[in-house]
Amino acid sequence: MEDPRRNVPRTDDVLADPRLVQAAARIGTGLVKRSVVATLALCREGLVAPSEVANHAVANLPSTATSLRPVINATGVVVHTNLGRAPLSSAAVEALVVAAGATDVELSLQTGRRERRGRDTLAALAAAVPAAGGVHVVNNGAAALGLVTLALAAGREVVVPRGEMVEIGDGFRIPELLESVGARLVEVGTTNRVRLADYAAAITERTAFVLKVHPSNFVVAGFTSSVAVRDLAGLPVPVVVDIGSGLLRAHPRLPHEPDATTALRDGATLVTASGDKLLGGPQAGLLLGDEALVDRLRRHPFARAVRVDKLTLAALEATLTGPPSPVAVSLAATQPELMVRAEKIAASLAEVTDAHAIPSAGAVGGGGAPGVELPSAAVSLPAELAEPLRLGAPPVVGHVKDGRLRLDLLAVFPDDDEAMTAAVRRVLESPCT
Known part of the structure; x- marks a missing residue:
């Protein structure tokens, strides 16, 4: 009897199918060949007819060159x-497509000279938070707080209440982040209660700033007390507030969620936040506050290591200036x-x-x-x-x-x-x- 494997088509013959040639131009030769090879293996096992190999390979091609799937x-x-946190608005998605090619991200088309990177995105962020004297964007919320700590507190002390030394997703811990860039933590208060006097007693000439962290993913209820930003602002050191979720202004459905505008008006020196949570934009870290300090952070050597790319700048600007985000x-x-x-x-x-x-x-x-x-x-x-x-x-x-x-x-x-x-x-x- 004739060996049925002799009827299995050659790989090159299958790849020559016009549909697969077109797919290779769209998603890449590697992914197309992988589908063909897998189908040929099924054909050798007698599970796919030789005449159906090309059809089967086409039917099992991935829709795009990424393994991520829309959900x-x-x-x-x-x-x-x-699921990727905030889904982007249609305006932000369109901005990503525009930014994918060559753009004027650091070029003035009028003068032909280099210009400040992300200038329009930063202007949009400043307009969204008028209470901020200066604004800057890095690649995520952890990078924002890390840059602040490295620039202001390397080799110095950061005062933080015990009840706000939080762990968020995937084992990431705020205290470990601060210590990793050279700060020494001075813990004040207890897990459930802290007073203004606790902060005041901990401040010395080595204190770089006081840090207030939004607990973010848990609630402490019962016999509790914390100190408001407006009270911390009276201390003789800068006050850095990590609001986490990226809410720029107070929201009526979230009356107890901290927002950047309120924190700054209450006297926070700097506010750090994420861009891909309640703001509804791409992953980014926001730095808002004292103009001189923000400019100092922007010029710090480590700022280059956490710089955002043109795609993030484009999507963030469109989120700030475009229609309401899906989160909103x-x-x-x-x-x-x-x-x-x-x-x-x-x-x-x-x-x-x-x-x-x-x-x-x-x-x-x-x-x-x-x-x-x-x-x-x-x-x-x-x-x-x-x-x-x-x-x-x-x-x-x-x-x-x-x-x-x-x-x-x-x-x-x-x-x-x-x-x-x-x-x-x-x-x-x-x-x-």
Whole structure:
């Protein structure tokens, strides 16, 4: 008998298929060849017919050259760290495309001379926070606080209350960051209580600044006390406030979340924050405050090591000057309007599964507004759909509670309702479900 493997097409012959040639120009030869080689292996095992090799390879090509996949965030967490934190606005996405090529990021087109990097982004940030005398941007929130500490406190002391020596995601600890750049920490107060007198007693000629850190991802309740920025501002040293979440101005739905404008008006010397949380922009670290100090930080040699690229500058500027970000839209959404969407989706799915629209409670996430519940609405489905929906196309990530899968709509774009509904239908129609 003839060996069926003799009928397996040659790799070069398959790669010559016009569809695969076109795909190679779009996503790269390596990814295309990987799909072809994998398909040929299946053909040798008799699982794919020789005549179907090219079709199968085309069908299994990745859609883009990145392994990242767009996900529908139905968790109810607006700024979900595991899903990339803040989704960018359409204006910011468009700005990324513009910035991807050659741009005038450090060039004046009028004079033909070099010009300050990110000048328009910094101007937009300054306009968004008028209380800041100076502004600067680095590559993330940790870099912002690290640069401040390195420039002002290397070999000196930073006074920080014990209740604010926090650990955030992935084992990252604020005290270790400060110590890694040469500062010595002077702890004051206790885990649950600190007084102004504790700070005052700790200040010496070696003190570089007092640091106030937003606890970010936890709440200490009960017998507690802390010292407000306006009171710390009376101390004879600079006051650095790490607000973490990047809220630039007070928000009516987050009355207890610290914001940069209020902190600066209350006397903070410097404020550090993230750009990819409540601000709703790309990953970035914001430095806001005393003009002379910010300029000193900008000129520090380490500032070059944490400099942002042109893509970040473009996306941040568009976030600040463009339409409301998806984060802002989610925070403004009301439960009644979300319930209307949930009821429509549930009604569409009720004919194929046990689907109901229910009230829900979302969260800010990303270390913002810990303990605050955001009224929302969700589609309740059988819990066994959770895994196949995560593995579907597009992936839909919800959460299981009380034995039911909840697809919360708080962070789902309205334009994605139809795609999410279709994803559920595809899972239900799959013979493996």
